[in-house]
Amino acid sequence: MKSSKESLTEMQKKEVLRMNNKESNQLTRECLQLSLMHLMSEHPYEKITISEIVRRAGVSRTAFYRNYTDKEDILHELGDEIIKRIAEISEKPELHENPHLWFEDIFRAVKNDKDIISLFDQAGILQNELFLEKAVSERLYPTADPEKKYLRLAAEAAILQILISWFRDGMQEDEKQMADICVNIFDNALSRLP
Structure with a gap:
């Protein structure tokens, strides 16, 4: 024994x-x-x-x-890591009260991951890998209210397109400028809702 x-x-x-x-x-x-x-x-x-x-x-x-299982799995894992970092930013309670800081952090995260994001863009799968609503809002902001759900989806699609356009244009504006632009866009859009 x-x-x-x-x-x-x-x-x-x-x-x-x-x-x-x-x-x-x-x-x-x-x-x-x-x-x-x-x-x-x-x-x-x-x-x-x-x-x-x-x-x-x-x-x-x-x-x-x-x-x-295949080379796409590698890309999905890399994309999931980027989405996870963006989701972690979205989970910070202090950023819920300050949209400007939230936008700055999101743009900074994209800039920090520019090499990987550039590869996704070259492969023609940038939009698929950075599909924010899949990772962020459904988990963080579930809602049964259809108006809020679709407003959230529209805002996320707009943010995604802004991020992609900014990235493809060479990220010429800094994170603070982009946060100013986004806060202005979304404040104006939300003020027009009934």
Whole structure:
């Protein structure tokens, strides 16, 4: 029979092994993400193959399929990370009371993720990956009131189009200027509602 000290040591070894596997999987995912991003900067997205991704990442096809089903999964994961950061901004209670700061933070987040967003744009999937209402409002602001629901959807579509246009125009205006513009647009639009 094993002593409790030996059992504890075995449990600790299993925990270390589990953590090493988790860290290894995360490292593999990051290598695959970087590989796809580098390849997208060199080639059209639709021409990139799994073989090229794994070769550039230095991992096996088995490692790829252990983490992803296809190359679109990698993009969705990257897009989800951006959406998660935007959602975290939207969850800050202090920003609910100050729309100007909220807009500044959103524009800053887009600027910080410009390299990844640029790749989405080159692949023709920018709008799909930054579909804000999917991540932010349905979770944070559920409502049974149809007027509020559709007003929210219209505002989010407008914000998304403003973000995309600003991004594609080279982000010439700073975050504060864009926040001023957005607050003005939405204050004017909301004041016209019955």
